[in-house]
Amino acid sequence: MKCPYCGFAEDRVVDSRESKEADSIRRRRECERCNKRFTTYERIDEIPYMVVKKDGRREKFDRHKVLDGLMHACLKRPVGSLKLEQIVDETEAFVVDSAERERSTSEVGELIMSRLKAIDTVAYIRFASVYRDFKDVSEFKAELEELLSSKKTGFDIRDLKKRKQER
CATH class of the missing domain: 2.40.50 (OB fold (Dihydrolipoamide Acetyltransferase, E2P))
Structure with missing residues (x-):
């Protein structure tokens, strides 16, 4: 002062x-x-942290909304609630760290998808299908093909067993 x-x-x-x-x-x-x-x-700092929607609208950042989306994507998947909380915490920190006090939903969504992709590919595809608003099966197929090509290794039962042991 x-x-x-x-x-x-x-x-x-x-x-x-x-x-x-x-x-x-x-x-x-x-x-x-x-x-x-x-x-x-x-x-107390009363200016809320905002997210800018695709259509230009601004909305208050809501960590519960992020958690709900993650919970839907991870329904019946072996992803622990601590992992989901960690993703929500990282997302909130990303929004809070913005100098302008706002981030675009595309930035937020990409961050969440990158975290989900590393944890569970099925949850990632579920989240991406809602987030990216796939219009038809071909868009869904293209995302799956990109995911498979990024792995570069085919399906191996040993990888599946190894992943189950890690969890």
Whole structure:
């Protein structure tokens, strides 16, 4: 906090009091250089974090909505709730770290899909089918083919057993 009188950045708090409405804290400060006192008020950051939808609308970021989507994608899949919470936490941190306090839903969706792809490919395909709004089977097939080509190795029963053991 800079002193309003001399601009010095060092001060000490002399007194702190909560406001009557309990929505801010009043602090009495004293400048370390000029010894003049001044008052500051601290308030909770009330500007919400936003996501920008594909059609340009802005909406408050809702971690419960992200978790619901992940839970639907991972229904009857061997993905633990801790993994889902971790993805939601990473997604929220991604939105909160934005300098403009907002991120596009495409950025958020791509982040979630990259995390799901590493954990469970079936859950990834389920999430991608809703997120990317596949219009027909050919779009779904193209996504599957891309997923299979990125693996570069064919299906091997040993890989399946190894994955089950890791979980």
